[in-house]
Amino acid sequence: MSSKRNKILLGVAGTVGVGVISWRALFPWIGYDIEVMKKGARYGKVLNKDITSGRFPINMFEEAVEKYPKKAFVIFEDRVYSYEFMNEQANKVANIAAKWGLKVGECVAIMIENEPSFIWTFLGLQKLGIAVAFINYNIKGQPLVHSIRACEAKVLIAGAADEIFHSVKEIKPTIQHIPIYVHGNNRGDGFESWDRLMLDTLPIQVCPSVRRGMGLHTPCCYIFTSGTTGLPKAVIMSQGKFISIGKFFQVFEFLPSDIIYTCMPLYHSAAGGLGLINTIDQGATMVLKRKFSASQFFDDVRKYNVTVIQYIGELCRYLLSVPENSQDGKHKVRVAVGNGLRADIWDQFKQRYNIPNICEFFGATEGVAGFVNLNNKTGSCGRYSPVTKMLDPGGSKLLVKVDLDTGEVVRDKNGHCLPIKVGEPGLLIGTIPEIYGSNGIYKGGREINERKLLRNVLKDGDCFFNVGDILSIDSDYFLYFKDRVGDTFRWRGENVSTLEVSNILNKLDAIQDANVYGVEIPGAEGRAGMAAIHLEDNVTLKENILRDIFNLATEQLPSYARPLFLRFPKERAITTTLKQQKTQLRKEGFHPEDIDDPLFFYDGQNKTYSPLTVETYDQFFIKSKL
Structure with a gap:
């Protein structure tokens, strides 16, 4: 009996062993999937705890102040700002804002560069439950007016930079209905000094009861993103959504002892969302840089004992352009977290700078669907296997077939979307989580949200959000x-709306039509702006026209949105429905050998658009340092 039983057990063991080997042969990443599921479960547990208890970002901050009063919260330009000090400044902001009589959820817009005052102003307004609109300090003119109006801001607080002041001064007559406070003491022109108010206000703690009524669906802030409509859209970042953002770094076990380096603008969701809120959640430390500097990046990382760095793809490429140094790999960084790191430089960046773990993720400010690469898989932004789909039993994320020329989804005979096959490109779509409530994704009502929705995707009556990637x-x-997908392309880490740029260029009387699109540049991330321009019939292309276009682009567009190339085609590229055709223009690019039309490049040195010819092509790359 004993011998027979042993044979049976050995047979079972052998079968199980073969089964495990077979599983590993068929699914070599099964161990990774299980680890991802464990981390997903842990993330869900801590998130659910904070969601259930209503531990909003301002609660996270006030808990950190009580727990770590003397600890460094922000390190900025060699100055250390403790949690206690930042709280005192936030209290001053709250006491000033309390006099405005705003209700929980009403909005104040801030337009401040990367500096501690951005953070304490945001936190001070949060102490009252006031939503904060993060305004891109690069925009000006009509896009700036639109942004302020879109979020229904009751007050505007402008930062200390001269460029910000001039942009605000220019639009002041258009937004006379709201008070404007400006950093600095001697701005004049009817502006009230924010600095003086801060000096005259005591840092008295505001009772949390004043924000009673704040809930998961209450707007915490508005972060703007460019879309195909041509003007910035205000994404509603609810309190509940920011709680979930504040837990994201738990996928790599972000701790109170961590020091994160952030050089991206705080008005973006990467820095002002992920970087800031995760720091507050854990009571960690943020090293804040006013602007990105490739030459100073790792010097700062070493100087401040940074353990976590944030990046975007272009940032990493710039870092690789810095001359190699024997100190490159000497630092305390354990994780680089971000998105956009392409496969062609992934391993080079990791090896040269000795980065143990690259946590590449995919996500949009709208935030309805995201992925994260926890395996250091080169070039990947995540994994969505049958096993990991168990974390998403409702099928909230889908990749569906799309017409790459039109950006339209491909549907079957029943009008439903088609799933992609392995190796195929697909449009990412996602269901809208309950945490968004009935407010929608964007501020502005049903119409602006409806444009981004796909209906009847898998079955009649269902609804998904079109992520657009x-x-x-x-x-x-x-x-x-x-x-x-569509008319928006990404350059210098920013989304550029072709319609917005086109509308600016078309202001010039000499221009009949400007067709703007993005073109790929060898060795550069994203797409650079290019405009195919048709002049009025009675206008001849001369040097003065090129200078006028240069001046218009320089004065009214952020640097990343200015067309790097101009083309003057003989024929217009339009579709049969009289829409601008960009696909063929994108494919043709900007090399003089491939195009017969006159070509020009943005020449900052000579303050004009200069001819781009076979002879000047290489010189262009030297001048532009691309």
Whole structure:
């Protein structure tokens, strides 16, 4: 009996062993999937705890102040700002704002560069439950007016930079209905000094009862993103959404002892959302840089004992352009977290700078669908295997077939979307989480939200949000970002709306039509702006026209949105429905050998658009340092 039983057990063991080997052969990443599921479960547990208890970002901050009063919260330009000090400044902001009589959820816009005052102003307004609109300090003119109006701001607080002051001064007559406070003491022109108010106000703690009524769906802030409509859209970042953002770094076990380096603008969701809120959640330390500097990046990292760095893809490429140094790999960084790091520089960046773990993720400010690469898989932004889909039983994220020329989804005979196959590009769509409530994704009502919705996707009556990005999936279920759909392209880490740029260029009387699109540049991340311009019939292309276009672009567009190239085609590129056709223009690019039309490049040195010819092509790259 004993011998027979042993044979049976050995047989079972052998079968199980073969089964495990077979599973590992068929699914070599099964161990990774299980680890991802464990981390997902842990993330869900801590998130659910904070959601249930209503531990909003301002509660996170006030808990950190009580727990770590003397600890460094922000390190900025060699100055250390403790949690206690930042709280005192936030209290001053709250006491000033209390006199405005705003209700919980009403909005104040701030337009401040990367500096501690951005953070304490945001936190001070949060102490009253006031929503804060993070205004991009690069925009000006009509886009700036639109942004302030879109979020229904009751007050505008402008930062200390001269560029910000001039942009605000220019639009002041248009927004006379709201008070404007400006950092600095001697601005004049009817502006009230924010600095003087701060000096004259005591840092008395505000009772949390004043924000009673603040809930998961109450707006915490508005973060702006460019869309195909041509003007910035205000994404509603609810209190509940910011709680979930504040837990994201738990996928790599972000701790109170961590020091994070942030050089991206705080008005973006990467820095002002992920970086800031995760720091507050854990009571960690943020090293804040006013602007990105490739030459100073790792010097700062070493100087301040940074353990976590944030990046965007272009940032990493710039870092690789810095001359190699024997100190490159000497630091305390354990994780680099961000998005947009492309496969062609991934391993080079990791090896040169000795980065143990690259946590590449995919996510949009709108935030309805996201992925994260926890395996250091080169070039991937995450994984969506049958096993990991168990974390998403409702199928909230889908990749569907799309016409790359039109950006329209491909549907079957029943009008439903089609799933992609391995290796195919697909449009990412996602269901809208309950945490968004009935407010929608964007501030502005049903119409602005409806444009981004796809209905009857899998069945009649269902609804998904169109993320607007193209991803592909490989045979191992790893995901890779491919491109953006529609008229928006990404350059210098910013989304550029072709319609917005076109509208600016068309202001010039000499221009009949400007067709703006993005073109790929060898060795550069994203797409650079290019405009195919048709002049009025009675206008001849001369030097004065090129200077006028240069001046217009320089004065009315942020640097990242200015067309790097101009083309003057003989024929217009339009579709049969009289819409601008960009696909062929994108494919043709900007090389003089491929195009017969006159070409020009943005020449900052000579303050004009200069001819781009076969002879000047290489010189252009030297001048532009691309």
